[in-house]
Amino acid sequence: MTATYLDPNVLEPLALLPAAEADRHFDYCLEPYRPRRPWSGKLRAENLLWHSLLVARQRATWRALLEAVQRHVGKDLTVWGVKWDGERLWWELYFYDPRKESARATIASLTEALAPWLRLGPRVPETVPYMMFSFDLSAAASASGEVTALNLYLTGEQAHAGRSYRVTDAGAELENTYRFMEPKRNIDEVLPLIEASVFVDYSARERLKDVLFPVLFACKKVCISKKRDRDAIYFSGIAVDQLLWFLRRFAYPVPLVSFVERHQEQFEHLFFDVGIDYRTDASGRIVYPKTSYYGTL
Amino acid sequence: MHSYKGRFEPTRFEDLTVTVDFHCHSACRFCIVQEGMNRFKGVPFETFQRAVDDNQKELRYRRVTFTGGEVTLEARLFDYIRHARESGTFEHLRLQTNGRLLADMSFARRLVDAGIDEFFVSLHGHDAETQDYISQRPGSFDQAMRGMENLVSLGVCLMTNTVLTTLNQPHLAQIVETVRRFSPTRMEFWNYLPMEDHADERGLISPLAELGPSLRAALDRAEQLGIETAVKYVPRCVLGSHARAQDNTQPDVVIAEVFYDLYPKFSCLYEAKCEYAETCLGLHHAYIEKLGWEPELLVPYPRSTPWAEPEYGPWVGSDQPGRGSAPATDHPDWARLVAGVAERHGAQLAEVVLQRRACLFRFEQGDGGVDLVVTARSEAGPALARSRSFNVHYRNARGSDTDGLRPLVTDAVAAIVERDQGEMLLDQRKGLVGDQAVRTRPKRSGPPG
Numbered sequence A: 001m002t003a004t005y006l007d008p009n010v011l012e013p014l015a016l017l018p019a020a021e022a023d024r025h026f027d028y029c030l031e032p033y034r035p036r037r038p039w040s041g042k043l044r045a046e047n048l049l050w051h052s053l054l055v056a057r058q059r060a061t062w063r064a065l066l067e068a069v070q071r072h073v074g075k076d077l078t079v080w081g082v083k084w085d086g087e088r089l090w091w092e093l094y095f096y097d098p099r100k101e102s103a104r105a106t107i108a109s110l111t112e113a114l115a116p117w118l119r120l121g122p123r124v125p126e127t128v129p130y131m132m133f134s135f136d137l138s139a140a141a142s143a144s145g146e147v148t149a150l151n152l153y154l155t156g157e158q159a160h161a162g163r164s165y166r167v168t169d170a171g172a173e174l175e176n177t178y179r180f181m182e183p184k185r186n187i188d189e190v191l192p193l194i195e196a197s198v199f200v201d202y203s204a205r206e207r208l209k210d211v212l213f214p215v216l217f218a219c220k221k222v223c224i225s226k227k228r229d230r231d232a233i234y235f236s237g238i239a240v241d242q243l244l245w246f247l248r249r250f251a252y253p254v255p256l257v258s259f260v261e262r263h264q265e266q267f268e269h270l271f272f273d274v275g276i277d278y279r280t281d282a283s284g285r286i287v288y289p290k291t292s293y294y295g296t297l
Numbered sequence B: 001m002h003s004y005k006g007r008f009e010p011t012r013f014e015d016l017t018v019t020v021d022f023h024c025h026s027a028c029r030f031c032i033v034q035e036g037m038n039r040f041k042g043v044p045f046e047t048f049q050r051a052v053d054d055n056q057k058e059l060r061y062r063r064v065t066f067t068g069g070e071v072t073l074e075a076r077l078f079d080y081i082r083h084a085r086e087s088g089t090f091e092h093l094r095l096q097t098n099g100r101l102l103a104d105m106s107f108a109r110r111l112v113d114a115g116i117d118e119f120f121v122s123l124h125g126h127d128a129e130t131q132d133y134i135s136q137r138p139g140s141f142d143q144a145m146r147g148m149e150n151l152v153s154l155g156v157c158l159m160t161n162t163v164l165t166t167l168n169q170p171h172l173a174q175i176v177e178t179v180r181r182f183s184p185t186r187m188e189f190w191n192y193l194p195m196e197d198h199a200d201e202r203g204l205i206s207p208l209a210e211l212g213p214s215l216r217a218a219l220d221r222a223e224q225l226g227i228e229t230a231v232k233y234v235p236r237c238v239l240g241s242h243a244r245a246q247d248n249t250q251p252d253v254v255i256a257e258v259f260y261d262l263y264p265k266f267s268c269l270y271e272a273k274c275e276y277a278e279t280c281l282g283l284h285h286a287y288i289e290k291l292g293w294e295p296e297l298l299v300p301y302p303r304s305t306p307w308a309e310p311e312y313g314p315w316v317g318s319d320q321p322g323r324g325s326a327p328a329t330d331h332p333d334w335a336r337l338v339a340g341v342a343e344r345h346g347a348q349l350a351e352v353v354l355q356r357r358a359c360l361f362r363f364e365q366g367d368g369g370v371d372l373v374v375t376a377r378s379e380a381g382p383a384l385a386r387s388r389s390f391n392v393h394y395r396n397a398r399g400s401d402t403d404g405l406r407p408l409v410t411d412a413v414a415a416i417v418e419r420d421q422g423e424m425l426l427d428q429r430k431g432l433v434g435d436q437a438v439r440t441r442p443k444r445s446g447p448p449g
């Protein structure tokens, strides 16, 4: 059964997709998890994606493409990210580990499948050992009908770590490195890795709280990432009340926050993942140039 | 799985706390229920009656504590006390009060005659200037002091409670000096928890670097004077040689459900490394957000056992060792999951403890026993078995023949797996009342008639 939701802020209806017994639950690394609550009466995570598109008035632009992605890769097997820089929303789609979950989640296969809607520009030989790739659904991509950059993720030097490269027609360059850890159990590694930074000076120790947020510390995993011009931290396996805290903390558009508030109970069965980019500005304050939250489609 | 350290699920199972009403004649600057005073009403008498009547059957609680607001202002307080006393099921009736009205000897005596045998009196300043500044009521210090004098002369048990804020932090040892002449049975020090002013605009959160030494000095002094102490919501590792005074247990509280949700959450960076991770709360989030994680000040005690993400809060059965097991099973739906199992093995289901995150079934068999614990189902953690809603574990196998407990455990697990239809959720709250306890507070004034 599909309920229709009329967003009071956007005044556009949205068909809410109910959770179903067949739903599979994955985090943003496509690791499966057991839902926190029984699924009945709940909503699928993808509603958050559709609603964010609605709020940004981009639903019509991307709808056919997203439905094609879902058909092609398989339900629940694509990770989406909603990105926010304080002014605008955009989206990223992540395709994981074709060997493990869906043989159709390769660059070659998706390039072909999505061709009617979007051209995936960069050529990447399938011999490159990527375990995942992603691309942005941005205003530029919708204007040109083309994605000019793909992000490739390769396994790193140690367990639960990796590197990502940005690939364009001009070539590939290292974009970031990252490592996953359990925040509490691995605290002796988490702290030094966070503090090994050229973008934030942690000699004032209370700084740590502006990166390792106590509300999000209670999560399954953190991912510490070092990017070209900033650091980032990801908290994965958080509950919907933590997601709400995050959306409010980073001042996401009001309609987006109220949607989650309104449907909080119906998202209680899910775990979410969020990411926070940060660095210090000229005055020494920590700023957050981009944040994001994730779910599956 | 993941969790905050903050566990306000009731853990002191023999204590029942009843919020009789939420109005007050003081206006303590740190008051955590200031806003709540306008929103919450006390527990309706009928609800209280039901709790007491249940206790007559189950003998679950040994003590009832009446609190507020300022409970001595409540006109029906004596009805509550009388009902509790006449039920004959409580060993102690306690009153939590600012002590001001106890300055009136006849009122103090009336309370004692009615059956109150334990008085828990708040004193937040060592002198009139500090206390009256904090309470914003001139004369409140003198009234509380006279009140405590009266209690001493009435020969009842006196305990004090001090809320730790920047306002009294420099004077904690002096507070001990102030009350020593009353020889209190116990002094409790509760760290301030902001429930409304999360950004601490009132500047009440005391930095640990200052609070630690000051509190330790007070605890030293109390120890010299032979006064028992208890400390709540202060990290154990800053208590020094008084670490054992830490007591974060909570009684069952009959209170508006939403009030409970306002309680802050806690975390500690070193939770997974610390021996006391299961009982110490660490720092509350408002503290961390204002003053940071205190990575240098907090020093974990090395663990002697591997850490596991807590699946349920700690429980502390009793303040009377050996009598921790309240005769259970006021949770029939939960008891039903294992009904009949104990009998098949010549064992006994001694207790069912329902907590937010877990339900524990305590079996006794021969000279030993075992606890079966169900927690919300998760693939992430290890489990002996998984039923529709739960992960099932066993804990605390005890006695001379722990191997002999195996058939009991196997049978109980099978029963749970078979009977759990996936409808039971582990976030149950007990002893609480719901939305009907929220209202705009009517104006009231003056002492009870």
Ligand code: SF4
Residues within 6 Å of the ligand: B235, B236, B237, B238, B268, B269, B270, B271, B274, B275, B276, B277, B280, B281, B282, B283, B298, B299, B300, B301
């Ligand atoms: S280190 Fe241990 S004792 Fe200190 S605050 Fe953390 S949990 Fe408590």
